[in-house]
Amino acid sequence: MTSSAPTPAYRRLSVEERRSQLLDAALGLFAHRAPEDVSLDDVAEAAGVSRPLVYRYFPGGKQQLYEAALRSAADELRHCFDEPREGPLLSRLGRALDRYLAFVDQHDAGFSALLQGGSVVGTSRTTAIVDGVRRAAAEHILRHLDATDPGPRLRMTVRVWITAVEAASLIWLDEGKQPPLDELRDWLVDQFAAVLTATAARDPQTAALVHALAGDV
Amino acid sequence: MTSSAPTPAYRRLSVEERRSQLLDAALGLFAHRAPEDVSLDDVAEAAGVSRPLVYRYFPGGKQQLYEAALRSAADELRHCFDEPREGPLLSRLGRALDRYLAFVDQHDAGFSALLQGGSVVGTSRTTAIVDGVRRAAAEHILRHLDATDPGPRLRMTVRVWITAVEAASLIWLDEGKQPPLDELRDWLVDQFAAVLTATAARDPQTAALVHALAGDV
Numbered sequence: 001m002t003s004s005a006p007t008p009a010y011r012r013l014s015v016e017e018r019r020s021q022l023l024d025a026a027l028g029l030f031a032h033r034a035p036e037d038v039s040l041d042d043v044a045e046a047a048g049v050s051r052p053l054v055y056r057y058f059p060g061g062k063q064q065l066y067e068a069a070l071r072s073a074a075d076e077l078r079h080c081f082d083e084p085r086e087g088p089l090l091s092r093l094g095r096a097l098d099r100y101l102a103f104v105d106q107h108d109a110g111f112s113a114l115l116q117g118g119s120v121v122g123t124s125r126t127t128a129i130v131d132g133v134r135r136a137a138a139e140h141i142l143r144h145l146d147a148t149d150p151g152p153r154l155r156m157t158v159r160v161w162i163t164a165v166e167a168a169s170l171i172w173l174d175e176g177k178q179p180p181l182d183e184l185r186d187w188l189v190d191q192f193a194a195v196l197t198a199t200a201a202r203d204p205q206t207a208a209l210v211h212a213l214a215g216d217v
Numbered sequence: 218m219t220s221s222a223p224t225p226a227y228r229r230l231s232v233e234e235r236r237s238q239l240l241d242a243a244l245g246l247f248a249h250r251a252p253e254d255v256s257l258d259d260v261a262e263a264a265g266v267s268r269p270l271v272y273r274y275f276p277g278g279k280q281q282l283y284e285a286a287l288r289s290a291a292d293e294l295r296h297c298f299d300e301p302r303e304g305p306l307l308s309r310l311g312r313a314l315d316r317y318l319a320f321v322d323q324h325d326a327g328f329s330a331l332l333q334g335g336s337v338v339g340t341s342r343t344t345a346i347v348d349g350v351r352r353a354a355a356e357h358i359l360r361h362l363d364a365t366d367p368g369p370r371l372r373m374t375v376r377v378w379i380t381a382v383e384a385a386s387l388i389w390l391d392e393g394k395q396p397p398l399d400e401l402r403d404w405l406v407d408q409f410a411a412v413l414t415a416t417a418a419r420d421p422q423t424a425a426l427v428h429a430l431a432g433d434v
Binding site for chain 1: 369373376377385388389392396403404408410412414415
């Protein structure tokens with residue numbers, strides 16, 4: 001909410017506000033175009049500001065803009081997993097997924113462009129940003145599972161499920177956003193319970209968690 | 218195809234043999250270095266041939282070499298899924314996974330470099346090659362499942378499991394190839410059965426397949 005009149009190009013914004021305004025504009029553009037096709041000039045136009053201003057904020061050009069947008073998206077995605085440790089675990093997971101999937105829905109093509117590899121502006125640095133989100137999500141889940149010292153099988157299960165969520169989101173976008181989001185969310189929660197239960201058959205630590213989970217619903 | 222003999226000075230190989238020798242050398246290098254750090258000169262040295270020869274085969278330079286290596290790896294990976302439609306389905310899946318994981322084991326860092334996004338030589342074309350392998354794997358599995366007209370839930374389940382296999386392979390490499398390969402293979406087969414069973418709870422088509430599968434073991 002802003003109290004001043006909407007004259008974006010001339011209204012005085014703090015450096016942080018301006019930066020975030022420009023990143024919002026960039027994310028909007030990434031939703032319809034591949035990152036390599038978004039120029040700083042496009043961002044200036046979309047944000048209604050002068051080109052020199054955008055260049056001042058992103059002197060590193062397209063690559064810097066892309067990385068900043070990716071970082072900003074990564075921060076938003078990290079927040080999706082902020083969930084109080086209260087109530088049944090699968091309901092918490094469902095709420096986190098609702099937020100995550102809302103982000104996917106909102107940014108659609110931009111989500112694919114930002115999180116998928118294979119872009120000419122992708123580098124090991126951008127891969128690291130995306131991997132950071134995956135790692136943070138895995139840590140959140142393990143904390144919610146009360147797994148203080150998770151063994152390799154449990155960690156593998158959680159990490160692989162997270163990439164499954166990502167893959168399912170990309171497929172969902174690819175299929176014209178079918179099935180409805182709440183069905184996709186329920187399916188992902190089911191899948192989580194299923195893969196955890198499958199791992200439990202071979203891993204005592206996971207078995208103990210699944211046992212605790214069963215009493216939790 | 219060129220009609221002139223490429224290298225009278227060296228051992229006589231056919232164009233195809235020579236090309237495949239160079240790609241093998243490149244794949245060997247990708248196993249220890251990021252694709253962008255592998256030059257055509259390195260490939261010449263590794264293959265024990267002259268630099269001009271390598272340049273003649275890959276006039277497009279590094280990018281062309283990388284794409285050719287990716288295509289060659291993709292072909293190899295596709296063959297992993299060639300499995301006769303005989304015997305219990307989960308055993309067939311286990312054998313296909315054995316071949317896939319042997320490829321991962323053999324090419325290790327090269328597998329990550331080739332299949333993971335985020336490389337500066339990655340483009341939408343290289344992404345399409347990797348996606349082609351995923352799609353081929355999904356089609357193989359659906360054919361083995363005798364799913365002639367797979368619905369969206371079944372397709373989603375199979376496609377997501379395939380990315381789970383990929384993610385698990387990358388994590389396995391990252392964790393110093395732990396657990397042992399046969400344990401990883403069994404875990405992945407278990408996961409397949411588990412995710413299919415979870416989908417079956419909401420999807421009649423998948424339920425019918427799981428029912429048939431149960432009588433199949």
